[in-house]
Amino acid sequence: MTSGPSKSTAPWSDLLLRNMAELRELYNHASDQFDEDAQADFARLFDGSSRMDEMLRDADSSRHDLMNVLSAVRGYSEILREDLSAEHADIDAALARLLKAVDSANSDSDSTPARASSRRIIHSEPGFILAVDDLQENRELAARYLSRSGHIVVTAASGEEALLTLDQADVDVVLLDLMMPGMDGHEVLRRIKEHPEWRATPVIVISGRQDMDGIIECIEAGADDYLFKPFNPVLLQARIKAGIERKRWHDREELYRQQLERNEKFIRATFGRYLSDEIVTDILERPEGLELGGDLRRVTIMMADIRGFTTISERLAPAQVVTLINRYLGAMTDIIMAHQGTIDEFIGDAILAVFGAPQHRDDDADRAVRCALAMQQAMEEINQRNREDGLPEISTGIALNTGDVIAGNIGSERRSKYGFVGHPMNVTSRIEDVTAGGEILIAGSTLESLQREYRVGQSRELNVKGIDELLQVYPLLGEQS
Amino acid sequence: MTGTILLVEDNELNRDMLIRRLNRAGLEVIAAGDGQQALDLMRSEQPAVVLMDMNLPVMDGWTACRHAREDASISQIPIIALTAHASDADRLTALEAGCDDYATKPVDFPGLLIKIEKMMEPR
Numbered sequence: 001m002t003s004g005p006s007k008s009t010a011p012w013s014d015l016l017l018r019n020m021a022e023l024r025e026l027y028n029h030a031s032d033q034f035d036e037d038a039q040a041d042f043a044r045l046f047d048g049s050s051r052m053d054e055m056l057r058d059a060d061s062s063r064h065d066l067m068n069v070l071s072a073v074r075g076y077s078e079i080l081r082e083d084l085s086a087e088h089a090d091i092d093a094a095l096a097r098l099l100k101a102v103d104s105a106n107s108d109s110d111s112t113p114a115r116a117s118s119r120r121i122i123h124s125e126p127g128f129i130l131a132v133d134d135l136q137e138n139r140e141l142a143a144r145y146l147s148r149s150g151h152i153v154v155t156a157a158s159g160e161e162a163l164l165t166l167d168q169a170d171v172d173v174v175l176l177d178l179m180m181p182g183m184d185g186h187e188v189l190r191r192i193k194e195h196p197e198w199r200a201t202p203v204i205v206i207s208g209r210q211d212m213d214g215i216i217e218c219i220e221a222g223a224d225d226y227l228f229k230p231f232n233p234v235l236l237q238a239r240i241k242a243g244i245e246r247k248r249w250h251d252r253e254e255l256y257r258q259q260l261e262r263n264e265k266f267i268r269a270t271f272g273r274y275l276s277d278e279i280v281t282d283i284l285e286r287p288e289g290l291e292l293g294g295d296l297r298r299v300t301i302m303m304a305d306i307r308g309f310t311t312i313s314e315r316l317a318p319a320q321v322v323t324l325i326n327r328y329l330g331a332m333t334d335i336i337m338a339h340q341g342t343i344d345e346f347i348g349d350a351i352l353a354v355f356g357a358p359q360h361r362d363d364d365a366d367r368a369v370r371c372a373l374a375m376q377q378a379m380e381e382i383n384q385r386n387r388e389d390g391l392p393e394i395s396t397g398i399a400l401n402t403g404d405v406i407a408g409n410i411g412s413e414r415r416s417k418y419g420f421v422g423h424p425m426n427v428t429s430r431i432e433d434v435t436a437g438g439e440i441l442i443a444g445s446t447l448e449s450l451q452r453e454y455r456v457g458q459s460r461e462l463n464v465k466g467i468d469e470l471l472q473v474y475p476l477l478g479e480q481s
Numbered sequence: 482m483t484g485t486i487l488l489v490e491d492n493e494l495n496r497d498m499l500i501r502r503l504n505r506a507g508l509e510v511i512a513a514g515d516g517q518q519a520l521d522l523m524r525s526e527q528p529a530v531v532l533m534d535m536n537l538p539v540m541d542g543w544t545a546c547r548h549a550r551e552d553a554s555i556s557q558i559p560i561i562a563l564t565a566h567a568s569d570a571d572r573l574t575a576l577e578a579g580c581d582d583y584a585t586k587p588v589d590f591p592g593l594l595i596k597i598e599k600m601m602e603p604r
Binding site for chain 1: 498502588
């Protein structure tokens with residue numbers, strides 16, 4: 001009759017490994033106090049323990065082989081107990097516990113009533129656990145306990161190995177032994193908490209002794225939880241479960257945050273150049289208010305250009321032309337943005353801006369009018385600076401028109417921009433053609449859209465191609481005082 | 482106690498441990514790794530007691546036991562079976578094969594020593 005490792009062998013083999021781990025830790029701290037014979041016996045005992053590990057993992061190993069190893073473990077434990085001096089009471093007690101575990105394995109494993117607590121399995125979302133311990137028994141034990149509740153467990157035998165694993169895999173929880181040769185647990189913890197990507201990974205520290213000071217130090221350094229060795233499997237599972245839940249929350253939160261950031265970046269990249277920061281922020285805060293794609297919008301269109309600019313520029317050096325035009329466009333852009341206008345494009349010295357898209361506001365026409373007044377007012381200062389720089393004075397004409405246009409991302413896959421199409425655009429251009437320097441001409445449609453009163457001059461009639469009637473335009477003189 | 486113990490055990494770790502413990506108890510031990518070797522040593526060395534594992538290579542413990550009982554030169558040597566199984570059926574199988582007693586692994590050494598002692602007493 002052969003029986004591989006079955007779930008029924010688990011309770012006693014866990015106990016055995018646990019006691020073995022405990023013994024090995026005690027022994028490692030005191031190994032130099034033993035004579036050669038005792039050291040050799042300990043070595044054989046631990047050899048037996050490693051073989052047992054292998055057998056429990058290997059489905060093909062027979063009960064007979066397992067019992068042989070158990071027999072050897074028992075034999076060497078008893079030899080050691082016979083030889084131990086009184087000063088090693090702790091090791092003697094550990095050996096006694098180990099022998100008790102061997103006994104429970106011997107009395108038919110299938111019928112051994114396991115203690116309720118070691119039978120209890122805490123179920124949780126499966127996670128990827130990194131168990132770091134220099135002792136093989138402890139690694140093996142953690143792996144067994146945790147894989148039983150569905151987790152994937154990778155182990156590392158040193159701090160250095162642990163960091164390598166963290167570098168390569170997305171670990172959910174780190175189970176970290178504090179006492180290790182080389183890089184110890186404290187150092188590993190410090191590095192995890194310093195690393196931008198690992199920082200959020202919950203770390204459960206394990207202390208070999210009831211080392212409260214060490215634990216407190218670790219919690220202060222960012223550890224999420226702790227366990228004392230030998231640890232209770234149910235407690236371990238419960239803490240791992242809590243750790244995984246923390247990690248999952250963090251991951252979801254992080255994903256959500258990244259999506260938001262991407263969306264915001266996209267929106268800022270798409271609109272940032274046409275819209276004031278205020279509008280972009282507004283859109284970001286109320287994404288439902290912005291519908292992308294072409295749609296019909298009632299907007300107030302502004303066209304402004306420098307009168308006779310071609311003639312002026314012919315008399316100037318190229319660098320002077322650039323200074324002149326940048327000074328003008330820079331000032332105008334600031335004013336338009338301050339009035340929440342959308343700059344569609346600059347065509348040479350001409351500016352095309354729109355009020356009311358992508359974001360509609362009830363005072364679109366009013367803002368356009370006030371914007372135009374502010375622009376004309378700013379010309380004084382521009383010319384002042386031009387004079388100082390020995391540049392010619394310039395004047396601008398501004399046309400406003402209100403109508404329905406198609407607003408949206410226009411262009412091809414490779415190159416597109418948020419732009420406007422429609423007859424009102426052409427009409428605005430026609431008005432602009434007849435605007436004199438320093439003048440603001442507004443169409444009847446804009447005048448009708450205004451919420452507040454403004455002073456306007458005598459209307460003029462304009463013939464526009466494609467419209468049978470004559471277009472009424474009004475020179476805007478200023479705000480109602 | 483006088484006389485030599487023949488330990489038949491193919492598992493090295495367990496064999497070394499038992500030799501060590503028997504030696505510590507003041508017993509002389511010779512060892513065999515399979516059933517055939519065990520029979521040869523029984524014939525040549527005439528040990529006082531044989532401790533025999535049942536799962537052995539070449540010739541298993543039960544077969545070796547049966548052969549020993551049929552061979553007049555060694556049929557009187559007591560054999561203690563070492564078995565990995567604690568069930569009654571396994572014990573019976575060992576006793577039926579001609580073993581005088583049995584011990585289950587992992588071996589309870591003080592108990593085993595008592596059994597060995599009893600068998601070494603002159604009958």
